[in-house]
Amino acid sequence: MLELRTVIDTMQQCGSVQLFANYEKSAGNYFADADGNLFLDVYTQISSLPLGYNHPALLNAFQNDSEVRALVNRPALGVFPADDWPRKLRDVLLSVAPPGLRHVMTMMCGACSNENAFKAAFILYCTKKRGGKTTFTEEEMKTALLNIPPGAPDLSIMSFKGLNSSGAFHGRTFGTLATTKSKAIHKLDFPSFEWPVARFPEYKYPLEEFKRENEQQDKECLAHVEEQFDKWEKKKPTAGVIIEPIQAEGGDNHASPEFFQELQKICNRRGAALIIDEVQTGCGPTGKMWCHEHFNLPSPPDLVTFSKKMLTGGFYFKPEYLTPQPLRIFNTWMGDPSKLVMLEQVIKVIKTEKLLQLVEETGKVLKNGLHSLETEFPSMMNSVRGRGTFLAFDVATPELQDKIVQTLKQNGVLGGSCGIRTIRLRPALIFEPKHAELFLEILRKTLRQLNGHRPASYASHATDFSLPFIETHTTACTDPYRTDNSSPMPTCDA
Amino acid sequence: MLELRTVIDTMQQCGSVQLFANYEKSAGNYFADADGNLFLDVYTQISSLPLGYNHPALLNAFQNDSEVRALVNRPALGVFPADDWPRKLRDVLLSVAPPGLRHVMTMMCGACSNENAFKAAFILYCTKKRGGKTTFTEEEMKTALLNIPPGAPDLSIMSFKGLNSSGAFHGRTFGTLATTKSKAIHKLDFPSFEWPVARFPEYKYPLEEFKRENEQQDKECLAHVEEQFDKWEKKKPTAGVIIEPIQAEGGDNHASPEFFQELQKICNRRGAALIIDEVQTGCGPTGKMWCHEHFNLPSPPDLVTFSKKMLTGGFYFKPEYLTPQPLRIFNTWMGDPSKLVMLEQVIKVIKTEKLLQLVEETGKVLKNGLHSLETEFPSMMNSVRGRGTFLAFDVATPELQDKIVQTLKQNGVLGGSCGIRTIRLRPALIFEPKHAELFLEILRKTLRQLNGHRPASYASHATDFSLPFIETHTTACTDPYRTDNSSPMPTCDA
Incomplete structure (x- = not known):
């Protein structure tokens, strides 16, 4: 990862780069980075992936000659x-x-x-x-x-x-x-x-x-x-x-x-x-x-x-x-x-897959879970809001906002921030209730780690993260426990 | 063609549309329209096609899984x-x-x-x-x-x-x-x-x-x-x-x-x-x-x-x-x-195909030919100029500019205009001397037709257009002699 950063750094301003991705191994709601870490993605390329990574319908979209011709002409x-x-x-x-x-x-x-x-x-x-x-x-x-x-x-x-x-x-x-x-x-x-x-x-x-x-x-x-x-x-x-x-x-x-x-x-x-x-x-x-x-x-x-x-x-x-x-x-x-x-x-x-319905359903799980968390951590988060899975909550300070996004990342979740002290969720439309549960679990762990600003101790919480939730078609190395804290995390508004 | 125009007209301002294309049949330097007409293209989508239509290298660019993944992720x-x-x-x-x-x-x-x-x-x-x-x-x-x-x-x-x-x-x-x-x-x-x-x-x-x-x-x-x-x-x-x-x-x-x-x-x-x-x-x-x-x-x-x-x-x-x-x-x-x-x-x-050299070579043929034509039709065209195949010449009036582009089209060439009274050539990099010769022949025919503003009589000049020049890998219907004059031809500066 560091090596890739060194190469790109000779060619452009790359301070905004958070992670280099492995888009062969990324799948569904999971983003794989170049080092083999896997992340549950609730940010989805600044909210721009409708069906997550490598959806079969998209992988097959250019099977026909006529689609390839639309591409090259x-x-x-x-x-x-x-x-x-x-x-x-x-x-x-x-x-x-x-x-x-x-x-x-x-x-x-x-x-x-x-x-x-x-x-x-x-x-x-x-x-x-x-x-x-x-x-x-x-x-x-x-x-x-x-x-x-x-x-x-x-x-x-x-x-x-x-x-x-x-x-x-x-x-x-x-x-x-x-x-x-x-x-x-x-x-x-x-x-x-x-x-x-x-x-x-x-x-x-x-x-x-x-x-x-x-x-x-x-x-x-x-x-x-x-x-x-x-x-x-x-x-x-x-x-x-x-x-x-x-x-x-x-x-x-x-x-x-x-x-x-x-x-x-x-x-x-x-x-x-x-x-x-x-x-x-x-x-x-x-x-x-x-x-x-x-x-x-x-x-x-x-x-x-x-x-x-x-x-x-x-x-x-x-x-x-x-x-x-x-x-x-x-x-x-x-x-x-x-x-x-x-x-x-x-x-x-x-x-065909009734994804708008799924968004509603998953959104309910997510929102209910966030409401529980704001009750559990009232000094850290509040103002849970949103429609469908387009959800957000505020946190106590801009510093906490940064820390939450960073700690989520260390715990295997790519999240996003916005505004001055808001965490936003932007999962793909294929985000299911099981992914919502997984996210909520990791967010809870993250808030616990950061509660009272005591130093995070990742190893002791490792078992909180239920690996079975990870989709079985994901062939990537499933090690979301990155302990390095290498990347700066500027807010990537776009 | 008219039918397609009627459909698109219900959805957007489409006054700029000149022709509907058949991009399956377009090949190399030849543009095929939806009615089966074939045109030698010296305009190439407002100068945006490097290798013409359906170049094999591009058709094969997405053969590998990793390229498809670059596309869908x-x-x-x-x-x-x-x-x-x-x-x-x-x-x-x-x-x-x-x-x-x-x-x-x-x-x-x-x-x-x-x-x-x-x-x-x-x-x-x-x-x-x-x-x-x-x-x-x-x-x-x-x-x-x-x-x-x-x-x-x-x-x-x-x-x-x-x-x-x-x-x-x-x-x-x-x-x-x-x-x-x-x-x-x-x-x-x-x-x-x-x-x-x-x-x-x-x-x-x-x-x-x-x-x-x-x-x-x-x-x-x-x-x-x-x-x-x-x-x-x-x-x-x-x-x-x-x-x-x-x-x-x-x-x-x-x-x-x-x-x-x-x-x-x-x-x-x-x-x-x-x-x-x-x-x-x-x-x-x-x-x-x-x-x-x-x-x-x-x-x-x-x-x-x-x-x-x-x-x-x-x-x-x-x-x-x-x-x-x-x-x-x-x-x-x-x-x-x-x-x-x-x-x-x-x-x-x-x-590998030394296309910059080809551009120089073809450009010389084109430019020499244009110089001959400006000598032959001094009252119609002048100021031949340019580098490589990025060539242009001026014509006597803005009206003649329009007429030349329209008549070229009727004679089987997609050309472009620019400025107030300029005709510009923007062929693809694969434009060869033989295509240059063909273009010059059709331009000469066009200028003759328009010379002295006598009414164009397309049929009598049909044999001027040497079909053997058309690339043999083109499977399209080779009928560039469109006699309809349906499309308005606004200048498509972009």
Whole structure:
């Protein structure tokens, strides 16, 4: 491992590398590292693996000649799509479209999906302002090339950040980074657009105990959204509002269905696009294909962006966001057909193996277990929250957050943190109740080890870890008891 | 074809779609459409296919289990790279690194490569301004999250545009789009950064006839670069200068080696990064792996970005552009290992089949042929220019540009346009002299048809097209004589 680090270190900044993986030996919910250690993975490559490692359906996805050809003949999809592309868009992407949406564009990654959703919002906003006219003035054409108004208008996209918590994460390209409000280190030294930021609710848990306080949060934050619209109307009118159904990198911050319903009303009234960023929440981990389905919105969001578990980037949209001219939402590749070959298999498995149901079932086991642990360790953890297996809890301090992630790793679990003092669970959709039990057992052991900050003594707890839980098809060396503490563990928000 | 268009039209803006492809039947330099027509492809998916269609080396790239696993276990490369990733970076990407560069980051596409090169430039610029200090003030941390200085400083990236021609193209995400100066339609309605734009030389051809005038162009444009540095120094200091070795989308605008040498000197003196955007020129089409190798720069450029034919995005960089902290040049996927599986094969084929030599050889045939044609049709075409097979010529009017591309298509050739009145050639690296001869023959026929704007009469020229040239391993229906004229042909700059 150290040797690999030495090699990569000569070629790039690799301080973020936690472990080198053995992807031949990784299987299902288990990640194998290059040293032969095996980890139960509840982080799954920053929440981007729908079916864990080496799922047979994916290993077999490229058995046919036609799939291999989709892989090696990557077209400029916007110009020369394959003859089966319309079918794929329809049968794969539209088969899981958010209720009410029937249009979709493919992209490369989450950031570029959000960037292009912004563009769609700006285009519709400006087209409306022109009274529907789809031609441009000479001045607009000229100033667009100079990056100044009216051709490049001073418009904005609104995003969210809680008063005391870390905020939105929508990507790191310059457009999306302007709306990202998670950590300063993501943004330092980069010029940006000064755009409106509205308050995101900060709930107290358990929700049923703090109903009044949390409703008050919703109210104040919605009022703040209105304020922001007013404040920026003269300066840089807001063409769109982007929001995650659950602010993930920001600390798994939730808002109620009522909050989202009201937000949609405000956007409609203000003529701004409501962009739901489902990059991390989409594709099932909350128990529904799209997290915003939990919100019972009276009409679909204007734009819904996706990536990660969907394997391809892209966005669904209402027909009014079809651009009046071609080539305005465009790039060379416009996605990658080989990702749809895999996504088609993923969706098939989700349906035939009823994985959304499994997510609900496993999620219940996980959440109940976490609630027990917060009762058992009230000084260490609290605020268990989430939907499906998209769960999180807060811990007492940022230091404890680091220690928990590190100790989990030493105990054989790859976990993730987010926000300032949150531990997040992002298992694959194939995470079963038995994996949940195993995780809870290791988490309990970890909390015990760290309780009262007494020095961890791994060996004495080794028997806590029930090896029989490890899936029998895993051929890897099953030694999750790494005692070295070599890797620094920076937070890998992405 | 019409039916496919009807289906896709219900799902997205598809005005840019020219043809639906049959990628099973496409082979080598020949593109097969869904109706069974075959085209000699000198456009190759907006210049993104290194080895044409269905090259055996690529079809066989995923024969081994380990390659399939690289495909289906896509990691967060910045956190959990596979144990063979350091080797791949070294043996694949560094094996073709521009002379003098030994560091590389992978990305997803050209735009995101350029966005991240900008970030690297901004980070080094700010670190230097801090006297090398790698910590931040409270104020910087706070203002970065607010998108305002000093944390989000008012810095700029300089790009280029000729006085009378179309300009730079560096991508369509919000950061890169600010430096893109090709067409207004790419930029209209999007807020942007007001950043410096320097003049790009506008040469007269043939070069040897206009030596004095062209040197004068260089001189004036370099003076303009200096002026821009001065002008923006107070307002938004320039941290980097991005330039294509050949402005491709802008109209295949060239600048001399001397221009680039002087530009590098200016950047060094001004403390700004020189970013060479080799997204379209990289990976061999000019006869060298990297086009800037033709410029004999005394030291390597600071950053060299790539994508398209390289199959993966990314950038090479000098070691001083290693960020002082991890996670500042970062995203979830950081590229895609499966693209390196293919790139490894591409590089092997380039080397074993001496494709750079072939590019030179074929390029000579093509260029000589184009020169003959400009002598034969002086009122229609002129200014033949380029390196290797990365060639172009101007035509009399934008209308003629459209007509030539359309008529070429009817005659069995997929060609591309760029700039205002330029036809560009972007064949794959496997384009041989025989394909060049075939192309020249069809171009000659096309020019004859259009000469004097007399109505084209396709049938009478059918015998001009020598079928024996078509590669025998092509099993497709060989009927390139499409008489329908169904598709609109927007310019697909990307």
